[in-house]
Amino acid sequence: MGHVAFQGDDQKPFEAEVDAVVVGSGAGGALAAVTLVRAGWSVAVVEAGAWRDPQDYPHSAYGAMRDVMDDWGAQLARGRALWPIVQARTMGGSTVINSAICVRTPEDLFPQWEREHGLTGLQQRMLTIQEKLEAELSVExxxxxxxxxxxxxxxxxxxxxxxxxxxxxxxxxxxxxxxxxxLQGCSRMKKQSTNVAYLPLVREKGLVLSCAPVERVLLEGTKAVGVTGHFVHPQTRETGTRFTVRAKKAVIVAASVTHSAVLLMKSKVKSPALGHFxxxxxxxxxxxxxxxxxxxxxxxxxxxxxxxxxxxxxxxxxxxxxxxxxxxxxxxxxxxxxxxxxxxxxxxxxxxxxxxxxxxxxxxxxxxxxxxxxxxxxxxxxxxxxxxxxxxxxxxxxxxxxxxxxxxxxxxxxxxxxxxxxxxxxxxxxxxxxxxxxxSHLFGGCVMGSDPSRSVTDVHGRVHGYQNLLVADASLIPSTLGVNPQHTIMSLATIVAEDLASA
Ligand SMILES: Cc1cc2nc3c(=O)[nH]c(=O)nc-3n(C[C@H](O)[C@H](O)[C@H](O)COP(=O)(O)OP(=O)(O)OC[C@H]3O[C@@H](n4cnc5c(N)ncnc54)[C@H](O)[C@@H]3O)c2cc1C
Ligand code: SF4
CATH class of the missing domain: 3.30.410 (Cholesterol Oxidase; domain 2)
Structure with missing residues (x-):
């Protein structure tokens, strides 16, 4: 099916149907998508940002803020001080602008997550996946x-x-x-951001929509059946035509810590823990x-x-x-x-x-x-x-x-x-x-856990009380890590997708 970029409002609405639609293409979204593609599912990734090849990356910090950052990197956390929240908005998500530091999930977190959040069975699986990722991404x-x-x-x-x-x-x-x-993206093609390492396979076997910020998850009762929004031009910010991707088996939200919780809220998903932690x-x-x-x-x-x-x-x-x-x-x-x-x-x-x-x-x-x-x-x-x-x-x-x-x-x-x-x-x-x-290292908002009053998803990333609706990004993580999070996010997203494929 390939890649569909911005479609102007003079075009007819774009529609597609797949087994699973993944919202967001960063550390979590790309790994969930590629895992399902490898399991033989038809998958669409829907990404708010544009697809830039490494030769089109910006050359300056200003260019990075303009072209690949979410809200110019100027979203502010509101507290006594106003501190900026830095995330990307581009195909590959924050893996495009990050420093590619790879750290395994520290072992002391697993007993903490089990004790405080009822999360079991993760440690050995995450370690095995992280070893595989290190080989696949040539970590050195x-x-x-x-x-x-x-x-x-x-x-x-x-x-x-x-x-x-x-x-x-x-x-x-x-x-x-x-x-x-x-920070501007690796134009030398050395950094294995997900737009380089994984999304080409999703594009080849499935569908990738860029410039396509999802506005709403489509629900029929408590069952997720797709996503919808309007294309937005990456330079002029002009609104284009509507897109709708229907999903026969799953909608996976991986739009980052700040956006995943907000997308679920705007879709009228009810969870007492949504946006918390x-x-x-x-x-x-x-x-x-x-x-x-x-x-x-x-x-x-x-x-x-x-x-x-x-x-x-x-x-x-x-x-x-x-x-x-x-x-x-x-x-x-x-x-x-x-x-x-x-x-x-x-x-x-x-x-x-x-x-x-x-x-x-x-x-x-x-x-x-x-x-x-x-x-x-x-x-x-x-x-x-x-x-x-x-x-x-x-x-x-x-x-x-x-x-x-x-x-x-x-x-x-x-x-x-x-x-x-x-x-x-x-x-x-x-x-x-x-x-x-x-x-820049953000966690929570849709945390996983066994208690629906204190968590949004279960240990498989499935949103409590809903069918076919999952989360697979940093928003699942119920604590700080004390180390760089990409490896943890990628392995958790892989588990979410593996469990979905084998359910
Ligand atoms: C400058 C910087 C340096 C970092 N360095 C490191 C490092 O070296 N090592 C490390 O481990 N971690 C690092 N991190 C953190 C790491 O990159 C992030 O934790 C990780 O990428 C988060 O993964 P994610 O999938 O949750 O979100 P992201 O990777 O941010 O991906 C979310 C994607 O969803 C898209 N999206 C948002 N809303 C919508 C919507 N409504 N519809 C469609 N798409 C949407 C966004 O555009 C984005 O592409 C760094 C982060 C930054 C900002
Ligand atoms: S070659 Fe790529 S990975 Fe290495 S410092 Fe430059 S941008 Fe970063």
């Missing part, structure tokens, strides 16, 4: 030639500090050339300024990490290369002062922390916009974790030889000698409004 440690100085410095510093874990990252990017362009790993970075050039944008986007602090205090530390225009937005000041600061770009290294936060938020539908609204705020324990992260990263920069630290915390001096910065950071303010943080 960042090759030496692609590491770049920032990652090498971070590794040496982590080792020197005697951290229990300090490693070069394993990624779904065999032969990474270290261009530091992951939103969690995430808020992340931010600390710059070290070095005498010698570091050239953080030479080398892979993220090449070093440590899980030594995953449980106590609850942090994952990593390196991150961001392009000069984004660095500029992180350095305060304007005019000549800002230019002088940017001039030292080659000497800056940015190392980051993702906080395994306790905070729990909620997703609702915007009254007038119809878009997801995320209410989420940090309380004191999470702010203390964040502050501890600043100290640890500053200490790591110190061990690597940084002369000064640029923390980016509003109200603190722009730059301090490293030793002094560490002392100041130990008592840094605990007001979230003083920190520049983004939310």
């Amino acid at each position: 440690e960042v090759p030496p030639a692609a590491r770049g100085r920032s990652n090498v410095l971070a590794k040496a510093a982590g080792d020197a500090l005697g951290w229990a874990d300090s490693h070069y990252i394993r990624r779904y990017a065999k032969g990474c050339e270290g261009t530091g362009q992951c 939103f969690r995430c790993h808020p992340g931010t970075g600390v710059f070290g300024l070095y005498d010698e050039p570091v050239d953080m944008n030479v080398g892979t986007t993220q090449g070093w990490a440590s899980v030594a602090f995953r449980n106590e205090p609850g942090l994952k530390l990593e390196t991150l290369a961001i392009p000069p225009e984004m660095v500029a937005s992180r350095l305060s000041g304007g005019g000549v002062q800002l230019m002088n600061r940017i001039e030292r770009f080659r000497h800056l290294a940015m190392w980051v922390m993702a906080v395994r936060a306790e905070a729990v938020g909620r997703i609702t539908v915007g009254l007038f916009s119809g878009k997801p609204v995320v209410s989420y705020g940090f309380e004191r324990p999470d702010m203390e974790r964040l502050r501890r992260g600043f100290v640890l990263v500053a200490q790591q920069h110190q061990a690597a030889g940084a002369k000064t630290i640029v923390s980016g915390i509003a109200g603190l001096p722009y730059e301090l000698p490293t030793e002094q910065a560490i002392k100041v950071l130990e008592t840094a303010p605990l007001d979230p409004r003083q920190y520049t943080v983004i939310l």
